[in-house]
Amino acid sequence: MKAVRVLSPTGMLGAGFAQSTVDRGLDLGADVISVDAGSTDSGPHYLGSGTPKTTAAAVARDLRVLLRAAAKAGIPLVVGSCGTSGTDSGVDWVAGMVEDILCEEGLDLSVATIRSEQRADFLKARLRAGAVHPLAPARELDEATVDSCTHVVGMMGHEPIEEALRAGADVVLAGRATDTAVAAAFPLMKGMPAGPTWHAAKIVECGGQCTTNPRTGGVLATIDENGFTIEPLDPDAACTPISVAAHMLYETVNPFRMREPAGELDVEHATYTALDDRRVRVEGSLFHLADQHTVKLEGARVTGYETMSFTAIRDEHILANIEAWTELFDKIFTERVAQTLGLDGSEYTYDLRRYGYDAVLGDLEPASRPPREIGVMLLVRAATQELATAAAKVANPLMLHLPTPDMDYLPSLAFATSPAETERGPVYEFVLNHVVDTRTPTEMFRIDLRKARTHD
Structure with missing residues (x-):
């Protein structure tokens, strides 16, 4: 593929969006739909208790729209951090809704679940091997802290999602994942360059937040070998160089650099150019592979x-x-x-x-x-x-x-x-605010691919 178009309908599954914006994204030739479903923004309760922040009715409503769209266009749907914190129970919660909707709608789609919850014995073994490191301002981890957690998740990068897509999944329901990995996995699988892909994924992670009217609609990012173009899906919104560039300030320590499990996004020399009054072209983004692939841990007690x-x-x-x-x-x-x-x-x-x-x-x-x-x-x-x-x-x-x-x-x-x-x-x-040195990018995650039951 010479270009990949990523449709991001909203910043969080269950937050709601207009059907018309998704339809517009399909009309513009979307190749994949990506949506985040979780966050740590609302504190440790949801991870500690293994319960979702969002109400089931709102999540099911959004899922129904997106599953219909994915089936209509014949493109994959990727959902990350299911159930708010990405616990196994959160993945199962969303997977149950998806199964019911596919049956009710008569849609025959393959569904992959990726579980990211971590076992204490695995983490303690990696700790003894010297493969767990604190992120500032956390201290060195000890086994007692691991045992005290009610739930621990690993934050996956794009690799487990890509593996599920390569295995034939039409719908990927991932546990805890970086917001960007959800949007980056499919373009990377299709051979798009890492710099523009990760940068585009960062910009679209919150849907319309990178537009002049963040309350409405999502966005579509078109990634190619030289960069990416981003445009809003709501006709009354616009992307501007400032609104797009400003999103690199969101939830990052450094506005020019952002760490992913596989490496670091570098946008220090990126350029933002208005193509017209609604679209922005971004070029010059780089991605530096890390010497050691790592997975960040999140745990609560x-x-x-x-x-x-x-x-x-x-x-x-x-x-x-x-x-x-x-x-x-x-x-x-x-x-x-x-x-x-x-x-x-x-x-x-x-x-x-x-x-x-x-x-x-x-x-x-x-x-x-x-x-x-x-x-x-x-x-x-x-x-x-x-x-x-x-x-x-x-x-x-x-x-x-x-x-x-x-x-x-x-x-x-x-x-x-x-x-x-x-x-x-x-x-x-x-x-837990620590990272684990991984032996393979997917070793900490469990992928299950199955056919959803369809309407009789």
Whole structure:
């Protein structure tokens, strides 16, 4: 093939997109549809619990549109990081939907699943062999940390996806993968140069985010031997040199370099040229193969149980003296927890966040005038749910009536819910930010190719 056209309908499966934009992508000659389905952006809960962030109805809706499009055009569909975190349960969750949709629609497509969840014994063996290395600011990994994780996934590059495509898969459902690998696998398999391919994959990873109207539609990238051209699929959106180049700033440490398992994308000398008022041509991208292929690990473990309480303050005097109010809260709360529960602070932790004042920026907040209202969120974490809730209940009267030290009356604040305390269950933390030196690019991943059942 002299060129490969990659259709990226949205930044995340389940986020939604217009049917018309996918139809336009097919009319423009798309050769493959790629879509990401996961992220660590929403924190460690989804990996730790092995549950998806997105609702099944939204994912199934998007899948139905894309499966129909892939079958109509006779092109492959590649989905990465299934189920948000790419756990085996996430892959199975999406695969079950795909199987049901193919049956309901009467579509006869081969489906490959690629599982990326890692066994503790494998990781500990690689650790003993000196093949696991920390990424800053993580520390050296130990076996106890591996054992503490509820789930660990390896972030695959393009190689397992390419292997599944070469085996004849019409639909590839991958576990945890780099966002770019999902879009890069098919063009690389078809012989497109690595530099333009990886750069194009980076630009299309979030669908329309590289356009002037990121809320609508996706994009189509046409990759050839000299570079790539990118255009929006929504007629009211446009790609500009700035909107395209700016996406290299997104989620990267260095705006000119980005590491993949197989090597490093280098766009330092890339050029961005407007072909017209909607399309951009990019040339000069390079890809440097690494001496050692690596796979990044993501792992999460339970760090305690959490109970949340939320109240609102609109009393002008408290708002003008919110720091004094907070100091008094801290003092009385810790004293009463010690008196009533016998806890000295080592058995629980708490966080008081003042939304409308400094909860987002903290000490970086530039505003100096008193806010009109503040939402106060209390998060209490302990080794058990019962203990976290007991401590949160100690704070209940303070979050309802605590005055500032100079007030001679009890104010009335406003709880957002009844009961005021909401048990959030287990709370997870990320504990792995390490890479594994691989012996082959696919050794850490398990590929299964099968025919989906079709409508009778």
